[in-house]
Amino acid sequence: MDTPSIKAVFFDIDGTLVSFKTHKVSSCVVTALKKLQKQGIKIFVATGRGKDGLAVIKDIPFDGYITLNGQFCFTQERIIYENFIARNELAILLDELKKEPFPCGFTMKNGKVFNYRDQRVDAIHAITHNDNQPAGDVSHVLDEKVYQCMCFIDEKKEKQLLAKMKNCTSGRWHPLFTDISPLGGTKQNGIDQFLKYYDIDLSETMAFGDGGNDVAMLKHVAYAVAMGNGEEAVKEIADYVTDSVDEDGVVTALHHFHLLS
The missing domain is CATH 3.30.1240.10 (Hypothetical Protein, Haloacid Dehalogenase-like Hydrolase; Chain: A; domain 2)
Structure with missing residues (x-):
């Protein structure tokens, strides 16, 4: 297939980057994500976890963090967006x-x-x-x-x-x-906040997910990847279904789309 023009990739954490068996990000995935950055592609997490739950991805210097399903978004330096319950x-x-x-x-x-x-x-x-x-x-x-x-x-x-x-x-x-x-703060809204911040077009985006709270995000981006261990509803709307998190499905998909040199 043709290589898509991707400038930003968004990753769910649990069941996508982090295995439910090992509770870690595999070294192969860490290496792959750092390669994306070296190639000028920005990487983000889009998770239901809060800021206090990000130690599991501490070895990866993400360009931005969409946490709490989009309610609190930040970079290493500043808060980009926040939305709290009345x-x-x-x-x-x-x-x-x-x-x-x-x-x-x-x-x-x-x-x-x-x-x-x-x-x-x-x-x-x-x-x-x-x-x-x-x-x-x-x-x-x-x-x-x-x-x-x-x-x-x-x-x-x-x-x-x-x-x-x-x-x-x-x-x-x-x-x-x-x-x-x-209302208002969602993973897809978090994506839009970061696209505006980094001046990236929605057509240049890709996202990875496995659960029901990833569906709207995957529908929103240009290229949607479902993990092999993901729910059927996620797989049905994906452009590509990759291997499971325990088989380094993220790496498989990045190679499939020719994003890793």
């Missing part, structure tokens, strides 16, 4: 937690706090190694910038909650929980 929306959620308690993690700029933890939270932490934050009183979140809430609810409860939190949206990549975030 106080009245948080009040609605806290009220719901009193009526019908479920584990909920409130994510701020540099950390997260849960109202309480149970086996569901521990099960997700076993997968991500990123959700071991403390639990306790969360009433103070009304006076904090909360960018995202990790709600351990099923899809039925998710719809009921969003019907009340009308200025919020949700993204789910696991049946145990969904991320509730404010």
